[in-house]
Amino acid sequence: MTTPPLTNAHYHQKSRELALTWQIDGEQQTFRLSAEMLRVYSPSAEVRGHSPEQAVLQTGMKYVGLKNITPVGNYALKLHFDDGHDSGLYTYAYLWEMIENRELWWEDYLHELDRAGASREPLGIPLQSGS
Template sequence: MAGLSSTSPVPTDITVHQSSRVLEVAFSDGARFRIPFELMRVYSPSAEVMGHGPGQEVLQTGKREVQITALTPVGHYAVQPQFSDGHDSGLFSWDYLYRLGAEQDQLWQDYERRLAEAGVGRDDAMPAKAGSSCGHSH
């Protein structure tokens, strides 16, 4: 492992599986993850998704069918996926990809909880950027 100043695992292999919509990532520590495109999309580390501070996250919905149409390396530390819905501003660092893979069960639970709290479904279309409505009809 000479030459790596950081102890963080780095990807040794990244495969985009279009048909099953997962990003398969093998890391230098032997870990191998299959990260769903949808998970990457709803947890994209971009301002558009994360907001500009805690509590400003924009809940993403309707991303189950999203594809990764391109994957661009950024330096030696990240990849920048282009999603089929036009979203391409998220930089996924190796550490972040590792966390998405290692913690995906917990992340899915958090996502489902946030959907429930917002009263929206996973497959609902994203609301327009206009004013927010607060309907509680179930």
């Protein structure tokens, strides 16, 4: 299936989930992705590297959230995470791929954490920037 049109993106701060609404066969359908999954599968070179061998396993992201969402033209979102990460452009096609494969990708992520002896839990107390 080709990528359907994205019609809305709304961040739910309490659940730390991004709700994405797509126009599918004439109907609006909403799917949610956790901020953690979005962060660990960031399309940025910082996370993915320039090849699969250069990918960096993201650990300690269980409580990561979003600070802002910036639309980029009519093709992508720039997500600004509260840990300072904001270098990836999430194309609508990539977000749709993530939705279609979310269970498999999540299982892969948990497997890689286990294999590395790493955790979703942060190593220390997260500090929130004050205003």
